[in-house]
Amino acid sequence: MRMRFKPYARPELLACDFHVHEPLTHGGHWHETYARPDQPWHLELGCGKGGFLAQLAPRHPDINYLGIDITDKVLILAKRKVEAAYAER
Template sequence: MRIRRKPWARPELEACPFYVAQPGEKRGRWRQQFARPDAPLHLELGCGKGGFISQLAPQHPENNYLAIDIKSEMLGLCKRKAEAAYAAAGRPVDNLYIFAQNIELLPQVLAPEDRVERIYINFCNPWPKAKHQKRRLTHPRQLQNYRALLAPGGEIWFKTDDDPLFADTMVYFDEGGWRVLYATTDLHAQQLPDNIVTEHEQMFVEMGKTIKFCKAALDG
């Protein structure tokens, strides 16, 4: 997805108390950055404009959250949405940090000591061409990275509108020793009460696409 350059984004991020400019310096010590270091730590990969994390984090003060995107322009929008959502909830941004990172290089900024309990992957690039599929966020080589970061019993929650990506991801989980706890090829038909619908998701639904969703955990 292309996004116009936003000159304000980087200065706003640099002044933002919940933006981390050098995430590698926190590697292995992310829990200690929060007021409640023993709270469950959840991670969103590819947070984009923040439509998901800005709804989720303010609603769940019992958890701590990290949200990552590669583009500062996206993170700038995410920062503004998060600020507005926390303000509406009448509380400070005290359980969320955002930072820029290439997700393929995730081990450079998170370590096994960080003990992530849950990873969210929402509407990632499906990379349909065979020569590009190693870039998928659910590709086996990425699942290996996540395996090293997840706490015992940790889960991946994955959502997409793309049928081939979802089918391939089910295979990736099976072949990689992951246990699928729940899966549906029509999430909205299930009417799950805890599903967070973002603008992106609503757009796909209005286009007539069904939303695929699954939860997977490491087997054993």
């Protein structure tokens, strides 16, 4: 499905403290970006709207999650979904 350009996505993601703004600078050092770097690390390539991350991350604080997607059109939805899931919890 083709998604519309979301002009608010980039500024909102840049203001988000769990969005990684400069991912290339973390190559080989991803664990260090987490509060508990010794925990297992789960990566979702192509996380889309964040449906899995929003379900899993709040239930498993013993795991460090990272979702990657190529477009901020869906990342903004993932960001909001994850925030809502933590707020609900």
